[in-house]
Amino acid sequence: MSAEAIFSDWSHEQTALFGHHPVMIEHDLHRRELFSDDALADLIECLPRHHYHVNAMSEAGGNGRMWREGQFDGLSGHEVLSAVKNGRIWVSLQRLHEVDARYADVLDGIYAGIETRVRGMKTYKRDIGLLISSPRAQVFYHCDIPGQMLWQLRGRKRVYVYPNRPPFLCPQEMETIVLGEADEEHMPYESWFDNHAVVFDLEPGQMAHWPLNAPHRVENHDCMNVSFTTSHYTDDLRASYAVHYANGILRRWTGAEHLSAQTSGAGLYAKMAFAAFVKYSGLHKHNQRAFRIDFQVDPGSDTGWRDIPAFDLGK
Numbered sequence: 001m002s003a004e005a006i007f008s009d010w011s012h013e014q015t016a017l018f019g020h021h022p023v024m025i026e027h028d029l030h031r032r033e034l035f036s037d038d039a040l041a042d043l044i045e046c047l048p049r050h051h052y053h054v055n056a057m058s059e060a061g062g063n064g065r066m067w068r069e070g071q072f073d074g075l076s077g078h079e080v081l082s083a084v085k086n087g088r089i090w091v092s093l094q095r096l097h098e099v100d101a102r103y104a105d106v107l108d109g110i111y112a113g114i115e116t117r118v119r120g121m122k123t124y125k126r127d128i129g130l131l132i133s134s135p136r137a138q139v140f141y142h143c144d145i146p147g148q149m150l151w152q153l154r155g156r157k158r159v160y161v162y163p164n165r166p167p168f169l170c171p172q173e174m175e176t177i178v179l180g181e182a183d184e185e186h187m188p189y190e191s192w193f194d195n196h197a198v199v200f201d202l203e204p205g206q207m208a209h210w211p212l213n214a215p216h217r218v219e220n221h222d223c224m225n226v227s228f229t230t231s232h233y234t235d236d237l238r239a240s241y242a243v244h245y246a247n248g249i250l251r252r253w254t255g256a257e258h259l260s261a262q263t264s265g266a267g268l269y270a271k272m273a274f275a276a277f278v279k280y281s282g283l284h285k286h287n288q289r290a291f292r293i294d295f296q297v298d299p300g301s302d303t304g305w306r307d308i309p310a311f312d313l314g315k
């Protein structure tokens, strides 16, 4: 895939901001047949169970913070899309480059295009996942561990991006997430944080990227949305991960309060070695998450789902 064809209008300003400040960039992937409804329906029907999540959540602007896990067993791809269009659910199709070479090609084309524009950027451990979500669906305030981009294909959504520093993101919270002690979706959030957010209303053909670990939340406008995310690591991102991991362990083992989060110098190599030793020696047990499945996607329901007896799904 030609990287030139993906990014038709990338400016010097966007290159300068990339990775340092929230930035929005135009792309043309929303026109690809690979992301048509028929292609999405085919993908839904052939995807192994451990490659998807489907969630029900409280609607944007509503009270409370309900988030449930479900399944779409036995439905055709178009029935699932119908349930999304008319209900209130969020379908996440994950690690698509592992199951279909066409998505791996898109992923390679994207990063080839970025790496030719952002000098010195070299990515690895790349990932691509599709998000198909209902009108007014939302994703709560959270942060992600790797570098992230959000690509809009259909519909419109509002994306709030917050600074990746206190009080929006504290080092202790990041350490808890990296150590697997809490999931990324349960970070403390105050409505006044919005006064300090960069806000994008993403349209088809636009992509948003933000600095590493920057907290964000998403609200769909009143229309079905199709988007995808890409994630990646670089040497700098891997160093940041190791420092958070090592600091989290040191804080737990020694009670230390003031720990450097610097990702350069001799201290970095000591922390990277320490983090690798702890992680691979089994001295710190990463919580294995089980997902409690308690609804079935149902295109005949107003919400797009119905309750079923709950069971745990290990992933």
Ligand SMILES: [Fe+2]
Residues within 6 Å of the ligand: 142, 143, 144, 148, 216
């Ligand atoms: Fe995210």
